[in-house]
Amino acid sequence: MSTCSPRQAMDAAVEAARWAPSVHNTQPWTFSVSDVEIGLKADTGRQLKAGDVTGRELVISCGAALFTMCVAMRCAGFEPVVRVLPDPDRPGLLATVRPGRESEPDEVTRVLGGEIERRHTHRAGFADVPVPDAFVESLVRAAMGEGVRLTPVRSAEAVEVLAALTRAAQGVQEQDQRFGLEVVRWARPPGSTRADGVPAGSYPREGAPTEAVFPQRHYAWRQGWGAPGGQDETAVGVVAVLTTRADDRRDWLAAGQALQRVLLQASAHGVSAAFHTQALELELLREFLRLELFSGEHPQMIMRLGVTFEEKGTPRRPLSDVLE
Incomplete structure (x- = not known):
C-alpha cells in the first residue's frame, strides 16, 4: 500500500x-x-x-x-x-x-x-568514453515504449550531413535579428538570479573542436561568458534523432515523453545529452531531413549522447x- x-x-x-x-x-x-x-x-x-x-x-x-x-x-x-x-x-x-x-x-x-x-543538459563535446551499442539499443526500446522512434545515426556521412545542416541553420539564424534577440532573451549573464533560461556557466567559453562540428547556440552573444575548460572533451558522442510517423500536437507530446524517458534512463547510466534543434526550426531543412534521411518520418529532436565529467546544475x- x-x-x-x-x-x-x-x-x-x-x-x-x-x-x-x-x-x-x-x-x-x-x-x-x-x-x-x-x-x-x-x-x-x-x-x-x-x-x-x-x-x-x-x-x-x-x-x-x-x-x-x-x-x-x-x-x-x-x-x-x-x-x-x-x-x-x-x-x-x-x-x-x-x-x-x-x-x-x-x-x-x-x-x-x-x-x-540529477539529469542535466550538456552543451559541449563529450569525453572519449564509448557508449556501448547494447545500451544505445536499450534507449531505442525505451523510446519505442512511448510510440516514438529513436534512430542512432551510425553512418559517418549521415552524421556530417546533420552537422552541416546544423551549422547552416545556425548561420542563417545568426543573420536574423529575431532569432538573435530570442536567444538573448533566454541567456542568463553571470551572477543572474533568474530561475529560467541558460546560465552562463552551463556552456564552455570556447567550444572544443570535435570531428563533426555541431554548433551550440551563442548564448554569450559576444560577451565572453561561459565556463572555463571543456577543452579535454572533444568526442561527438552518439548522434541520435527522435522521429514520429505523424506531426501533430499529439505526436509532439509523445516525442516529449519519449525524450524524457530516454534522458532519465541515460542519466542513470552516466550518459548525458546535448541537443541541436537549429535545423528543425527551419521548415525547409526539417522537410529535407524527413524525406532524405528518415524515410518520411518527422524529425522531432536531434541529439548527441555521451559521457561528461562536468556537473552543472540547472535553475x-x-x-x-x-x-x-
Missing part, C-alpha cells in the same frame, strides 16, 4: 515536473491542481516566437514534463491515469493526470525517479511560479 495520499502524489508529481528539460530552459508550462487531477497547460508567453512558430518545441517540452509527472506519481505509489488533449475547446490544456489504482513502483521506475533532478522556477 502507498504511504502517500492521492493529493500528496499529485503534489510530488508537479514538484518533479519542474525539472523536465525544455528548449532554452524556457519551462513553458503551468499546472492546475484540483482535488482529483492535475492539468498540464502550455504557457504560450514562453514560446519561441521566431524559432518555434508552430509551438512544436513548446509541446515537446510539455511532453517531457508529462512523463516526469507520471514517473513521480508511480514512485509515490499510484498508477497515473492520463488524458492527452482532453478538451478541444481548451487547446492550451495539453493533458490531465490523476492518481489511479495504488501500485508498488518497480525498480526501473525508482531508478528513473532518482534521476529527475528551475519555484513551484509558486508554475502553479495556477
Whole structure:
C-alpha cells in the first residue's frame, strides 16, 4: 500500500515536473491542481516566437514534463491515469493526470525517479568514453515504449550531413535579428538570479573542436561568458534523432515523453545529452531531413549522447511560479 495520499502524489508529481528539460530552459508550462487531477497547460508567453512558430518545441517540452509527472506519481505509489488533449475547446490544456489504482513502483521506475533532478543538459563535446551499442539499443526500446522512434545515426556521412545542416541553420539564424534577440532573451549573464533560461556557466567559453562540428547556440552573444575548460572533451558522442510517423500536437507530446524517458534512463547510466534543434526550426531543412534521411518520418529532436565529467546544475522556477 502507498504511504502517500492521492493529493500528496499529485503534489510530488508537479514538484518533479519542474525539472523536465525544455528548449532554452524556457519551462513553458503551468499546472492546475484540483482535488482529483492535475492539468498540464502550455504557457504560450514562453514560446519561441521566431524559432518555434508552430509551438512544436513548446509541446515537446510539455511532453517531457508529462512523463516526469507520471514517473513521480508511480514512485509515490499510484498508477497515473492520463488524458492527452482532453478538451478541444481548451487547446492550451495539453493533458490531465490523476492518481489511479495504488501500485508498488518497480525498480526501473525508482531508478528513473532518482534521476529527475540529477539529469542535466550538456552543451559541449563529450569525453572519449564509448557508449556501448547494447545500451544505445536499450534507449531505442525505451523510446519505442512511448510510440516514438529513436534512430542512432551510425553512418559517418549521415552524421556530417546533420552537422552541416546544423551549422547552416545556425548561420542563417545568426543573420536574423529575431532569432538573435530570442536567444538573448533566454541567456542568463553571470551572477543572474533568474530561475529560467541558460546560465552562463552551463556552456564552455570556447567550444572544443570535435570531428563533426555541431554548433551550440551563442548564448554569450559576444560577451565572453561561459565556463572555463571543456577543452579535454572533444568526442561527438552518439548522434541520435527522435522521429514520429505523424506531426501533430499529439505526436509532439509523445516525442516529449519519449525524450524524457530516454534522458532519465541515460542519466542513470552516466550518459548525458546535448541537443541541436537549429535545423528543425527551419521548415525547409526539417522537410529535407524527413524525406532524405528518415524515410518520411518527422524529425522531432536531434541529439548527441555521451559521457561528461562536468556537473552543472540547472535553475528551475519555484513551484509558486508554475502553479495556477
